[in-house]
Amino acid sequence: MSTLTIDPVERLLDAAENGKSLIINREILHFTYIPNTILHRNEEQEKVTQSLLPILKQSRPSNLLIYGKPGTGKTLVVRKVLLKIQERVEKSNFPIRLIYTNSKEETTLYGLLVSFGRQLGLSEKDLPTTGLAISEVFKRLLKVITKEQINAIFVIDEIDYLAHLVSKTGKDILYQLTRANERLQKGSLTLVGISNDLTFKERLDPRVISSLGEEEIVFPNYTVEQIREILEDRISMAFMDGVLEKSALNLCAAMAGREHGDARRAIDLLRVAGEIAEREQTLSINEEHIRAAAQKIEENKEVVTLQSYPLHEKLLVIAVMKTSGLSTGEIYTSYKNVCKMTRQKELTQRRITQMLSDIELSGIITGRIIHQGIHGRTKKFKLAISPEIIKETFKNEIIFQDII
Numbered sequence: 001m002s003t004l005t006i007d008p009v010e011r012l013l014d015a016a017e018n019g020k021s022l023i024i025n026r027e028i029l030h031f032t033y034i035p036n037t038i039l040h041r042n043e044e045q046e047k048v049t050q051s052l053l054p055i056l057k058q059s060r061p062s063n064l065l066i067y068g069k070p071g072t073g074k075t076l077v078v079r080k081v082l083l084k085i086q087e088r089v090e091k092s093n094f095p096i097r098l099i100y101t102n103s104k105e106e107t108t109l110y111g112l113l114v115s116f117g118r119q120l121g122l123s124e125k126d127l128p129t130t131g132l133a134i135s136e137v138f139k140r141l142l143k144v145i146t147k148e149q150i151n152a153i154f155v156i157d158e159i160d161y162l163a164h165l166v167s168k169t170g171k172d173i174l175y176q177l178t179r180a181n182e183r184l185q186k187g188s189l190t191l192v193g194i195s196n197d198l199t200f201k202e203r204l205d206p207r208v209i210s211s212l213g214e215e216e217i218v219f220p221n222y223t224v225e226q227i228r229e230i231l232e233d234r235i236s237m238a239f240m241d242g243v244l245e246k247s248a249l250n251l252c253a254a255m256a257g258r259e260h261g262d263a264r265r266a267i268d269l270l271r272v273a274g275e276i277a278e279r280e281q282t283l284s285i286n287e288e289h290i291r292a293a294a295q296k297i298e299e300n301k302e303v304v305t306l307q308s309y310p311l312h313e314k315l316l317v318i319a320v321m322k323t324s325g326l327s328t329g330e331i332y333t334s335y336k337n338v339c340k341m342t343r344q345k346e347l348t349q350r351r352i353t354q355m356l357s358d359i360e361l362s363g364i365i366t367g368r369i370i371h372q373g374i375h376g377r378t379k380k381f382k383l384a385i386s387p388e389i390i391k392e393t394f395k396n397e398i399i400f401q402d403i404i
């Protein structure tokens, strides 16, 4: 039979049935998977456990702040410790509540506190999802803790997102939250904050820092060698024996360790490389697959960022793409032009200048300060990603069709 007559769908289904799959268990490479052994994190597991240990003796642990670069195992370790304490609690019937929230998912302080309340057992009636003043939400939380004499540990993961978002009153609540324990006659509240932004402290109110950081634990970066061992552990469960070439493993560890040892990036690379290799129906995963995976992940990040922008941010990115000028003034002219072509009302130059800085922060454009002698200084911007990605991402939005 000539290859032309083989149906492409049949071919893939055949391959899957014949067991030519490289990946045995995809879930093991998913970010929510909790591995049995957490390598190279014994000391951190001990420190976190030590710090929270008083809760089992019905006394209040200190507030705790955990730092470390992305992918250094902070969430993993904290979740495991909570899980283990929870197992003991269930056996003993202590009035202990371990509550985990992530401020990236709960994007307002109100949402975060409501999520906290729900996990304390407050219903919609006791604590409506909208409409109360923050201080009232806070009062109700403290009330239930006192009434039921609960010892609560409240973990706020990615707490830096919260610090970005909170308003003036919000900041005050964050402070009150860290000091809540002093207001409780019965029960207790311990706050655990996790952050991967090492500069986050500088942006917080010093009062919040001093009470949140009663204790601090820093997660160091993994070395390339440690990343490799973490990967080997996963590989043995996730892939068929021997399908990952040794050189590919080394490259993967090296790439993930290039900036700092990021275990998440390493595992992501591996998963995507495995998928690419499967699609190509090769028998093993090699260095090329790892490189292709890195590129795919990078592009994906940019696409997601672009898609998440509000309209005028998108217009502005297109304006930067279309202009050959680099100064804020030239970009603003181009932006006005783009607005005209899409029949949008333009924003002021001041707003646009601010917006350029925000877009720069997310890495889509880069800015450079140029000193101009007696004329002072000016900032020049250019695209940091390929125009093709912008065109590809926006081409299906009708409003942009005539301009890209």
Ligand SMILES: Nc1ncnc2c1ncn2[C@@H]1O[C@H](COP(=O)(O)OP(=O)(O)OP(=O)(O)O)[C@@H](O)[C@H]1O
Binding pocket: 030, 031, 032, 033, 034, 035, 037, 038, 039, 040, 041, 068, 069, 070, 071, 072, 073, 074, 075, 076, 077, 195, 196, 230, 263, 264, 267
């Ligand atoms: N020591 C380890 N052993 C096995 N897997 C690990 C280890 N450290 C991290 N991982 C895995 O790497 C990924 C990232 O870890 P984790 O989510 O804990 O990072 P993090 O420090 O919370 O990062 P971020 O600050 O970005 O939230 C997860 O899939 C986790 O299971």
Ligand SMILES: [Mg+2]
Binding pocket: 074, 075, 076, 157
């Ligand atoms: Mg995390």
